Amino acid sequence: MDIYCTRPNCPKPVNACPDLDTGGTIKTISQKFCVTCGMPLFLAGRYLTEKPLARGGFGAAYIARDRYTPAMRRCVVKQLMPLGLTGQQLEIAKQMFDREGEVLERLGTHPQIPDLLAFFEVQAGKDNFFYLVQEFIDGFTLEQLVEQHGAIAEADVVEIMSSLLPVLQFVHDHGSIHRDIKPSNIMIRKADQTYFLLDFGAVKQVTAAAAGQKSTGIFTPGYGAPEQMRGDKVFPSSDLYAFAVTCLYLLTGKEPDDLFDVNTNKWNWHSAIAVNPDLVRLLDRMLETAPNMRFESAKDVLDALKQIYAPTSQTLTQPSQTSISAPSQVPVSAPPAVVTPPPAPASRRVASASPPPVQAARQVPASPSATPWLLSAPLGNQLFAAFLIGFEGMLLGLVAYYVGFAQIGMQPSLLILGGVVLSILWLRISQILDNKDLLIFVNVGTILAVVGLQLFAKLPQLQSLPSLENMALMSAIAGFATVTCMALFRLIFQLLYSFL
Structure with a gap:
């Protein structure tokens, strides 16, 4: 079998290990090392990385196998990869990475949030590498679905909302704010058509935030609420704003920048799609500029949604599952949450300081990292x-x-x-x-x-x-x-x- 070296910039990361294919060697051997750079290949002594899934500004993710499980269970290994960072940037990246591990450990008990399996550090020579291991979700994201098949029907969007609003309420009830809700962070598992909320690297702890504390500016341009883009304090309603923008993308198949009128500073999406007027009013309220004008909680949105569709629809009876089928040409894999650098506060039309994590998840670049070739x-x-x-x-x-x-x-x-x-x-x-x-x-x-x-x-x-x-x-x-x-x-x- 081949094992992929996780050292950033390893010139030949693929290591052929034919001795692991026979007998029980894979279960008994203590360790193997990269023949090129000497990096340990058995992370924490048990996780064998097979191939890269995604790379971002501060992190990388890999498909891996747990050799201490009977069926060599697949999992996602995420690595903090701080290349070319200043001391302050490195500290922010480490805090984000630690935060994701803490949040996943607490929130992973929810059936629609991936479980945290391990969190550890590996020392190789003078270098220290930080990893977390997460449950592998075999499925496809809503972004992949829209890219392949276009806009999603109103009934399916209502189904998505009814499935994920309880998940958001769970996150908020546990003192956290996701801060990066978007189509690429929502996945549908193939096996049972269950929705999952991904990417908790940007989660904000409400209980740790002092009154009036500023936001660090972690969001995806177009989806972030106005208070996030200003760098102000964030609220649970900030997630509701981003979730509403996600619903607009699903209903219209258009990017947020195509639906937001910068001249009037308002969303202009009503003419793009014909849907239930009550749903229009519900989404418009979630999209209010002022946080106190939006719904106070995800539960309030779900209650309003039930009032709109309960008399005529059965979409709310099984909120965690969907009838949406997998796109035929989209690679069915779990695009993991990749730790990305926090962009500076900017206007809605200004791009972030780093590409959104999903761009790395959709297509892994051929180079070992995002660092320029001269330094890599x-x-x-x-x-x-x-x-x-x-x-x-x-x-x-x-x-x-x-x-x-x-x-x-x-x-x-x-x-x-x-x-x-x-x-x-x-x-x-x-x-x-x-x-x-x-x-x-x-x-x-x-x-x-x-x-x-x-x-x-x-x-x-x-x-x-x-x-x-x-x-x-x-x-x-x-x-x-x-x-x-x-x-x-x-x-x-x-x-x-x-x-x-």
């Missing part, structure tokens, strides 16, 4: 590659100077030299060539070609080449010069990136 690769690998490219460039430059200039002229020789060096550089950056390939196939290959031509070719220009020792010395000097330039450029880039 290990420093030693980059500097060694710079030396090899500088060495190769000087070697080819000597051939161009002593042979190319005489044979085809200076300008064509320089063009060919530049094209070859840039091609080698591009192949290394795109990881088509690694450092071993550069050393063996490029550098050693070029040296052997030059020596072979000197011995067997009749060209007099080849005999005028410097001795092999002098060529090696000049190439080595060029390699070290390239290393110096690379280190300086990386330092400058890192400083600029930290400011931005």
Whole structure:
């Protein structure tokens, strides 16, 4: 079986472990380590990560197996991944991560909130990594459903509301505010069509908030209530506002920015869909700008909803399940909550400081992390590659100077030299060539070609080449010069990136 290394920026995270496929080795072996970076592969001694699910600004999530369960139960492992953060940002990220573990432990008793299975720290060398393990929900999000099939019928939206309003009431009754309600954080489990509320990394503790305490600005643009965008104190009605925006998205299939009129600072969605006028009034009240003008609790919204639909509808009889079928082309998996950096307070039309977590959940980027490629690769690998490219460039430059200039002229020789060096550089950056390939196939290959031509070719220009020792010395000097330039450029880039 293959085990995926969770160390950020591990250049080759997939580890083939064929010995775990036979006998009872997987249950008895104490530990395995990544052959590339030495990271422990059995997290907390029991969780084996199979593949990445999502990456965000501060975190990553993986599908994993619990080897200490009879059927190797699937679970979601979330990792705090603080790359390129300032001390203050790191502290905020750690607080958010700890908060999610605490909240999941308390709220996971609800059947529509994923259970917390473990919360631990792993030390690898000088680095500390923080993890939480969560119940895996095999299903699809409401965002995926709308993206595949468009707007959802009114009856199904009422069913969704009747299912999740009790969950919100449960969260609020336990002294918490979710603060990031949106379609990508609502999942329908395939097995029994039950709705789940995800992503508790942004949960606010009401009991810990002093009167008038400011919000840290954690929300998704378009869904956050006005008080959240101003950075003011949040309320349970702030979740009701975001839930109403979610319902507008489900009913119309349009993004919030397409339904909000910035000229009048009001929602303009009535003409986009024809629904029960009483439902329109209910949603409009949930969308009031002032928190005290909205419903006070999720229970009040549910009671109003029952009054509207109870005489004619059966949608409220089984509030935790849905008849909505899975979208045919959406990958059925659990997009986990990924810890994301808190964006600065902004207006409704201004994008957040980091992409919403669901963008990472929908499509895992090919690179190991969201850090720019120049900073993501290990420093030693980059500097060694710079030396090899500088060495190769000087070697080819000597051939161009002593042979190319005489044979085809200076300008064509320089063009060919530049094209070859840039091609080698591009192949290394795109990881088509690694450092071993550069050393063996490029550098050693070029040296052997030059020596072979000197011995067997009749060209007099080849005999005028410097001795092999002098060529090696000049190439080595060029390699070290390239290393110096690379280190300086990386330092400058890192400083600029930290400011931005």
